[in-house]
Amino acid sequence: MxxxxxxxxxxxxxxxxxxxxxxxxxxxxxxxxxxxxxxxxxxxxxxxxxxxxxxxxxxxxxxxxxxxxxxxxxxxxxxxxxxxxxxxxxxxxxxRDWGASALIPFFGGLTSTDRTATLQDPLPERTWIYHLDSARGTIGVQLGETTLELPVxxxxxxxxxxxxxxxxxxxxxxxxxxxxxxxxxxxxxxxxxxxxxxxxxxxxxxxxxxxxxxxxxxxxxxxxxxxxxxxxxxxKTPGPAWPRLESDTHWTVVGSSRPLEDAWRAGQVDAVGWIRELTGLDVLDAYQVLSQISEVPLANAVDVNYSVATKLPKRLLPTRRPAYDGIHDRLRALVR
Amino acid sequence: MxxxxxxxxxxxxxxxxxxxxxxxxxxxxxxxxxxxxxxxxxxxxxxxxxxxxxxxxxxxxxxxxxxxxxxxxxxxxxxxxxxxxxxxxxxxxxxRDWGASALIPFFGGLTSTDRTATLQDPLPERTWIYHLDSARGTIGVQLGETTLELPVxxxxxxxxxxxxxxxxxxxxxxxxxxxxxxxxxxxxxxxxxxxxxxxxxxxxxxxxxxxxxxxxxxxxxxxxxxxxxxxxxxxKTPGPAWPRLESDTHWTVVGSSRPLEDAWRAGQVDAVGWIRELTGLDVLDAYQVLSQISEVPLANAVDVNYSVATKLPKRLLPTRRPAYDGIHDRLRALVR
Amino acid sequence: MxxxxxxxxxxxxxxxxxxxxxxxxxxxxxxxxxxxxxxxxxxxxxxxxxxxxxxxxxxxxxxxxxxxxxxxxxxxxxxxxxxxxxxxxxxxxxxRDWGASALIPFFGGLTSTDRTATLQDPLPERTWIYHLDSARGTIGVQLGETTLELPVxxxxxxxxxxxxxxxxxxxxxxxxxxxxxxxxxxxxxxxxxxxxxxxxxxxxxxxxxxxxxxxxxxxxxxxxxxxxxxxxxxxKTPGPAWPRLESDTHWTVVGSSRPLEDAWRAGQVDAVGWIRELTGLDVLDAYQVLSQISEVPLANAVDVNYSVATKLPKRLLPTRRPAYDGIHDRLRALVR
Amino acid sequence: MxxxxxxxxxxxxxxxxxxxxxxxxxxxxxxxxxxxxxxxxxxxxxxxxxxxxxxxxxxxxxxxxxxxxxxxxxxxxxxxxxxxxxxxxxxxxxxRDWGASALIPFFGGLTSTDRTATLQDPLPERTWIYHLDSARGTIGVQLGETTLELPVxxxxxxxxxxxxxxxxxxxxxxxxxxxxxxxxxxxxxxxxxxxxxxxxxxxxxxxxxxxxxxxxxxxxxxxxxxxxxxxxxxxKTPGPAWPRLESDTHWTVVGSSRPLEDAWRAGQVDAVGWIRELTGLDVLDAYQVLSQISEVPLANAVDVNYSVATKLPKRLLPTRRPAYDGIHDRLRALVR
CATH class of the missing domain: 2.60.120.580 (Acetamidase/Formamidase-like domains)
Structure with a gap:
């Protein structure tokens, strides 16, 4: 650690x-x-x-x-x-040296749910136990005859x-x-x-x-x-409309809503605002930059609201000021 | 009254x-x-x-x-x-002898919102005041040169x-x-x-x-x-999964979710269950009856969840028991 | 006939x-x-x-x-x-003196489909045959022990x-x-x-x-x-963006899209336009009228696009000109 | 080349x-x-x-x-x-040594459209011209005072x-x-x-x-x-339900539909099937593997159908047979 x-x-x-x-x-x-x-x-x-x-x-x-x-x-x-x-x-x-995953009836993305309701039977329940191998940095699980080992x-x-x-x-x-x-x-x-x-x-x-x-x-x-x-x-400056993340490589906004496109839209519009704060571009130019650089991985499509991340690669965005007064770098500097 | x-x-x-x-x-x-x-x-x-x-x-x-x-x-x-x-x-x-309606920025069905977010300007704000005419049972509003009068x-x-x-x-x-x-x-x-x-x-x-x-x-x-x-x-009997309504003419379930089809699905699946309770039909026959008789007016497509009503006309549904032990009729009988 | x-x-x-x-x-x-x-x-x-x-x-x-x-x-x-x-x-x-309805695997509103895809088994197939009683104006179907008779x-x-x-x-x-x-x-x-x-x-x-x-x-x-x-x-006048219907009692627009709210939005925006053509109201007043008078029954929530009808009751809408130059009434006049 | x-x-x-x-x-x-x-x-x-x-x-x-x-x-x-x-x-x-991007009225993800219809004005039109710098492998565009240079x-x-x-x-x-x-x-x-x-x-x-x-x-x-x-x-073997892609690092399925979650669901269900073909796992274990390894970048949220890619990293998936009889590697071998 x-x-x-x-x-x-x-x-x-x-x-x-x-x-x-x-x-x-x-x-x-x-x-x-x-x-x-x-x-x-x-x-x-x-x-x-x-x-x-x-x-x-x-x-x-x-x-x-x-x-x-x-x-x-x-x-x-x-x-x-x-x-x-x-x-x-x-x-x-x-x-712990183990983790668990499970299928819960009428919960998840590839089953009907209480909202995406159908008259079909639920999928069967199943529980998977993963074992941690700290030395290898992996978790392993048995799937029938197959052993699966994945990076932690x-x-x-x-x-x-x-x-x-x-x-x-x-x-x-x-x-x-x-x-x-x-x-x-x-x-x-x-x-x-x-x-x-x-x-x-x-x-x-x-x-x-x-x-x-x-x-x-x-x-x-x-x-x-x-x-x-x-x-x-x-x-003591105004907080963002949606959760924002910053890593050494990306600025990211996470929008959450249903349907999934609304989770995406909410996060994207906030990302346009963030681009403007960082670069001083006008709204249409910021929209253009977003369109050509954003990485957009799904977060979840199973929860009460779905979540989508809009990631802006720092290396591609010409900024004129740091995000949130540079606090990310200041906090990083405290870590050994 | x-x-x-x-x-x-x-x-x-x-x-x-x-x-x-x-x-x-x-x-x-x-x-x-x-x-x-x-x-x-x-x-x-x-x-x-x-x-x-x-x-x-x-x-x-x-x-x-x-x-x-x-x-x-x-x-x-x-x-x-x-x-x-x-x-x-x-x-x-x-x-009161008046009511009000209004356009609120980024709220409503035919505008972008905080979720269905876009970069467009909001629609203008506007307020409408309706005046009640109790004798006629109407509310009236002025729309430019036009006077509109609608039933209360x-x-x-x-x-x-x-x-x-x-x-x-x-x-x-x-x-x-x-x-x-x-x-x-x-x-x-x-x-x-x-x-x-x-x-x-x-x-x-x-x-x-x-x-x-x-x-x-x-x-x-x-x-x-x-x-x-x-x-x-x-x-002291089990309450419904979704709000249910009963009038003299209809049994109705109101599902609420996003997207709108999920509001519909949730209410429809509950309505299938209600048909089964009322008629004793099996699930597929109840689904069939629902398909041919339900009246499905939208409730709202503007709120945090959208709502859809699934209405079952009483005259079309052959029942073998009253809903909720007949309490609707008992309560109606108390009204003069 | x-x-x-x-x-x-x-x-x-x-x-x-x-x-x-x-x-x-x-x-x-x-x-x-x-x-x-x-x-x-x-x-x-x-x-x-x-x-x-x-x-x-x-x-x-x-x-x-x-x-x-x-x-x-x-x-x-x-x-x-x-x-x-x-x-x-x-x-x-x-x-014919009979009609048919059926459950088709992975097709319909209360089952997963090729698009709303899940890993669940399909609902069972079933076919219902309805028999026409022309004299009574009804169709009847047998559902287990129950006979259902519905108006044609x-x-x-x-x-x-x-x-x-x-x-x-x-x-x-x-x-x-x-x-x-x-x-x-x-x-x-x-x-x-x-x-x-x-x-x-x-x-x-x-x-x-x-x-x-x-x-x-x-x-x-x-x-x-x-x-x-x-x-x-x-x-030889411009046709509507979406299918429009006219009956003796209603002007109706049918929007079709997915998700269901987009079917609704498309039809509603066209209905605002139609209200404006019929009444001369400005766009916000037309939106207000739509909000207080429209009847919005679902059409289908099962097809390649979903469809929603936006119905404007004629008795509630103060018009200054007939729709489509009054052709509905002219055609009605040809019917005995 | x-x-x-x-x-x-x-x-x-x-x-x-x-x-x-x-x-x-x-x-x-x-x-x-x-x-x-x-x-x-x-x-x-x-x-x-x-x-x-x-x-x-x-x-x-x-x-x-x-x-x-x-x-x-x-x-x-x-x-x-x-x-x-x-x-x-x-x-x-x-x-060509230039490319173009543009805002088209009522088209795109952060504007209302013909389907996600609203009564708002469209965003302004704008065109951007990007200039190719082959030597640097970049395209450059002028955004107000800012010059943006992005990798091709x-x-x-x-x-x-x-x-x-x-x-x-x-x-x-x-x-x-x-x-x-x-x-x-x-x-x-x-x-x-x-x-x-x-x-x-x-x-x-x-x-x-x-x-x-x-x-x-x-x-x-x-x-x-x-x-x-x-x-x-x-x-001459059966083609996939949805477009499948294979690179040296990933197997990918692209689902397309609306709403966005349906594009995702369709591609994910096909990906479960592909995992099963490649590994012999049962459906629930394949679903589990998908859940822990898939990378899911958006493709588009602007077209007639939205598209989502479900990517399976080859390094994480224990396979017992190559995809499509190994044709990807055979074709790669033809490239110098």
Whole structure:
């Protein structure tokens, strides 16, 4: 795991099961953090650790709606509605030597659901247990006669703040407040920008994935308990309409809605705005640049809202100012 | 206004502005009601009465997100999660002699929105004031040189209970818990069935419309303060997956989701289930009957979820048992 | 069946199976008609009459893609691209004493399909045979122990012209050229306005339904061979962007697209334009009127494009000129 | 440009403007090719070369629907319905030293369109001219004060065969037959597999892009005339339901439909089938693998159907047989 500059205070927190948060908003903070602090957080997997063998099937083992537990929320000192909450993901490390994936009846992308409702029978339930090989950096799973071994690529399915307008949303929901975006872009080295909606921002995170394909087709990734090291900061400048991410190589906006084109449109329009902020181009020229440079991987097409990432490669975009006053680079400089 | 059998207790409630509820869930009850009681409720219009002339434009006059105020919530004695809350709309009467409609920037069906986002300019704002002629039963509005006079057909845009899973949703949202369905089917003579999600159900209502087209194209109906007379009852039998309505002529399910086909699918699949309950047909025969008899008017294509009504004409459906143990007829019998 | 004024020439045409048209466009005309002529046409049912008993299942009996045969196309003398083809449906009469409906694997609204693709098994196939009782005006079908009897309400699933841009579309497709709209609004007494895309318009019709619910949920109506009496006329004025219908009570636009909200949006925007033509209102006032008066029944949510009807009640719309120069009334006057 | 093994016959073809094909299907072949032949083809840009300066705006310069001209179609000897047409893109080279992009009114992803119709004004028209710097491998464009220089990454927007069921589709349409998929995956080194629908397959290609972002946000890429070197082959084994691509690193399926999730679903379900063919896994295990490994970049969200690529990284998928009998590697071996 990466370490941090000695100047950074690191606060550790591991929730008890009673402290798991099931919603964004509507939950009292577990702790208060000062901007500039690092949090070292443990989060349980989306199944609350209940799927431990291939015979643990979701229907019998899960206790809906108690899935996707969040670690938090944290009250950020000084955060006020409209501000920009800054979370830099320093490191993500699997906290168990196994992860689980599962087919849940009427959930996922290639089955009918409660909304895309049909009269067909559900797909059968099935659970897969992946075993971590830390030395090789892989997770392995048995598929009939076939052994599949895949690189570990840890990410967080869920990072979010309390929603606006007094709403409380399930931790299964992605929207403007972040939440269950399930984007593989949310990996170590990434800075997340979220608009603050309530005093203290009240952010939480969870839903660690040891690996996930773009789209999260079957509805579940390789779900695993995770140790997250996150730098928390705050800018008193206006937060973005949609969650924005920054890595060393890309600026990214994650839009979430249904149908999928609306998730895309929302993120793209915000990306046009971001291009304008970064470059000073007019709106049509920014739209033109977007059209020729954006990389657009699906995040999820299975959650309450679908999510799409619009990525702008830094090497292709001529900028005249850094994003968010250069805070990404400043936070990166604290990481050893 | 209709009157009720003397055996029925009638409780009146008019909220002060401080008592307006802006969400489903997350609000303490304003009163407790026993099943069998009638409520006589006043509700403000969706604009909180702030649009009173054509020069009151939404941008300057409305204070987002404080729109669509609900009257309630009411704690129904004995209501437990899974039960069926029964609300019979005895009467709806305009509580003012004028109503308002308006174009709100980036809101409505024939404009880009925050989700169906584009780079185009918004449509101009405009407010329309309709004047009620009680004697003629009409509302009139001036459109340039043209005077338009339309029949008053009062309905409630919003009726709902507290959501499941600890969620709190804006009063602008329609979903499984009811809410902002904006269906013209929700008119006097209609019984609403909602599944209870929390102790006491915590239902509220509001968003009176003196008239609305199917789809609520521009995002606002002829919005007006309303006096509602509603019989409240409770069945200790399982509540429906989606809001169900019963009138003297139709059984109706209202599905809400995005895209619009998913709102339709969800309501249709529930309607197949209802046909089966009423007729004993197998699932494919019920699907066949649905296919040949359903009337499917749009409710709204503008809200956070879109809503579609699937209506089953009673005269065409051979039933072997009444819906919900015949409670619609029993409640109707209390109305003079 | 209604008769026509003696001044009207009536041309009869019944295609041989070899003359069935399977596409809009790409087919040589079967006949040329002069504007002002009436056509008395026989059309086979969508299954080509191959489903005659409940043991005739689609998989074994149908020969894809040879379904939904059209009668036509007809070359209309003088019709040029941009003109308005006018078709007044005088009468529709069942041409057989039975009709059929069926579940086709991976086709319909409440099943996954080739596009809304899932990994689930298809629903079982099933065929229903309805028997016509002309005296009672009903069709009856056996559903397990239950006998269902429904009013006959004949309509045409399909009316269209050759598409623009040199395209040839399957008779299963609804779009700007009309086609397989599957709207119950297309019934006797209705005038259809279609924009002409090619010399002669090359219109055809078929897909008679003895009855259909709004949405055509299972993908098939009560499909039946039909005798259609249609008055053909032509206006040298610009044809509409989307199919428009006129009855004695409504002006209607049928939009077709996916997702369903886009079918709705397209038809609604054209309806705003039509309101403006009829009333002289400005665009925002026309949008307001649409919002308060439109009736919006689903047509189909199962075809290649989904279709939605936007209906404007004539009694509610203050007009300053008749639609299409009053041709609907003139054609109605020819009917006895 | 790459060269080919001497054993390969190379046929050159440059269409005259009169030979441009505007549709898939409905056009007589320009030539017959034997499987095993290479074609060296010139294709005009999507604007037919009419946008040559920033003052050439689409409205005045383009002649709808004559855009996106195709080179072809070619009749492949021996190709019969159901077969697999194999096209290996050896090389793509800009055929001009400039390319163009443009905003076309009511076309593109971040504007309302004829389907996602609104009452708003269109975005302004604008044309951008990019200049090719072959030495640097870049294209440059002036955006106000800013000069933007981007790497040339040539691709073909359009490759397709004649559709099934006698349809003829505009060259602007992507669907099961390929067509206007606008996916950056269609680049040199890629083998395309398409199911043959008619005798001779009748494939054509065009719509060269010197570069395109994923999604083709504004509706147009850097459109440019292109020299394409393509190996043509044929397998008498069943062709895929949706266009499949193979590169040295990925197997890819391109689904096209609306809404965007249906484009995704269709391609994903086909990808599950392909995983099963390649690995022998059962359907649920294949679904699981897909969920954890697929890369899912948008192709376009602007065309008649939207397109999404589902990419399977070869390095992650344990296969027991090569795709399509190893033809990709055999064709690659012919390239020097």
């Amino acid at each position: 990466h370490t941090l500059d000695d100047s950074v205070e690191v606060v550790e927190f591991t929730p008890t099961p009673e402290q798991y948060a099931w919603t964004f908003g509507g939950v009292a903070p577990v702790a208060t953090v000062r901007p500039g602090t690092a949090l070292k957080l443990w989060s349980d997997d989306a199944f609350c650790g209940r799927l431990r063998s291939v015979t643990d099937l979701p229907g019998a083992s899960l206790q809906m709606p108690y899935v996707n537990p969040q670690t938090g929320p944290f009250f950020v000192e000084g955060a006020e509605p409209g501000d920009t909450l800054v979370l830099h993901v320093v490191d993500l490390e699997p906290a 690529e840890p990410m967080l399915g869920t990072v979010g703040v309390a929603p606006a307008a007094g709403e409380v949303r399930s931790s299964l929901v992605p929207d403007t407040f972040g939440g269950n975006m399930d984007t593989p872009e949310l990996k170590p080295g990434t800075t997340v920008y979220l608009r603050v909606n309530v005093e203290g921002a009240l952010f939480s995170l969870g839903d660690g994935h040891y690996r996930q394909g773009e789209g999260e087709s079957c509805g579940t990734a390789v779900e695993g308990a995770m140790n997250s090291l996150v730098l928390v900061d705050l800018l | 209709h009157t009720l059998d003397d055996s029925v207790e009638v409780v009146e409630f008019t909220p002060t502005p401080e008592q307006y509820a802006w969400t489903f869930g997350g609000v303490a009850p304003v009163a407790t009601v026993r099943p069998g009681t009638a409520l006589k409720l006043w509700s403000d219009d969706a604009f909180c009465g702030r649009l009173r002339s054509v020069t009151d434009l939404p941008g300057a006059s409305l204070q987002m997100p404080y729109v669509n105020p609900q009257t309630g919530p009411f704690f129904v004695e004995g209501a437990e999660p899974g039960d069926t809350l029964v609300l019979h709309v005895v009467d709806l009467e305009p509580a 057909e009062p309905m409630l845009g919003t009726v709902g209970v507290a959501p499941a899973a600890g969620e709190v949703r804006s009063s602008l949202v329609p979903d499984t818990f009811g809410g902002n369905m904006d269906t013209p089917e929700l008119k006097p003579g209609t019984t609403v069935y909602l599944r209870v999600n929390v102790e006491g159900a915590l239902f509220s209502l509001g968003d009176g419309h003196y008239r609305q087209g199917e789809g609520e194209s521009c995002g606002t109906a002829v919005e007006g303060a309303m006096n509602s007379l509603v019989l409240v009852d409770l069945l | 209604h008769t026509l004024d003696d001044s009207v020439e009536v041309v009869e045409f019944t295609p041989t199976p070899e003359q069935y048209a399977w596409t809009f466009g790409g087919v040589a005309p079967v006949a040329t008609v002069r504007p002002g002529t009436a056509l008395k046409l026989w059309s086979d049912d969508a299954f080509c009459g191959r489903l005659r008993s409940v043991t005739d299942l689609p998989g074994a009996s149908l020969q894809m893609p040879y379904v939904n045969p059209q009668t036509g196309p007809f070359f209309v003398e003088g019709a040029e691209p941009g003109d308005t083809l006018v078709l007044h449906v005088v009468d529709l009469e069942p041409a 309400e004949p309509m045409l699933g399909t009316v269209g012209v050759a598409p623009a841009a040199g395209e040839v579309r399957s008779s299963l497709v609804p779009d700007t050229f009309g086609g397989n709209m599957d709207t119950p609004e297309l019934k006797p007494g209705t005038t259809v306005y279609l924009r002409v895309n090619v010399e002669g318009a090359l219109f055809s019709l078929g897909d008679g339904h003895y009855r259909q619910g709004e949405g055509e949920s299972c993908g098939t109506a009560v499909e039946g061979a039909m005798n259609s009496l249609v008055l053909v006329d032509l206006l | 790459h060269t080919l093994d001497d054993s390969v016959e190379v046929v050159e073809f440059t269409p005259t403007p009169e030979q441009y094909a505007w549709t898939f299907g409905g056009v007589a072949p320009v030539a017959t090719v034997r499987p095993g032949t290479a074609l060296k083809l010139w294709s005009d840009d999507a604007f037919c070369g009419r946008l040559r300066s920033v003052t050439d705006l689409p409205g005045a310069s383009l002649q709808m629907p004559y855009v996106n001209p195709q080179t072809g179609p070619f009749f492949v000897e021996g190709a019969e319905p159901g077969d697999t047409l194999v096209l290996h893109v050896v090389d793509l080279e800009p055929a 990454e040539p691709m073909l927007g359009t490759v397709g065969v004649a559709p099934a069921a006698g349809e003829v589709r505009s060259s602007l349409v992507p669907d099961t037959f390929g067509g206007n998929m606008d996916t950056p995956e269609l680049k040199p080194g890629t083998t395309v597999y398409l199911r043959v629908n008619v005798e001779g397959a009748l494939f054509s290609l065009g719509d060269g892009h010197y570069r395109q972002g994923e999604g083709e946000s504004c509706g147009t890429a850097v459109e440019g005339a292109m020299n394409s070197l393509v190996l043509v082959d044929l397998l």
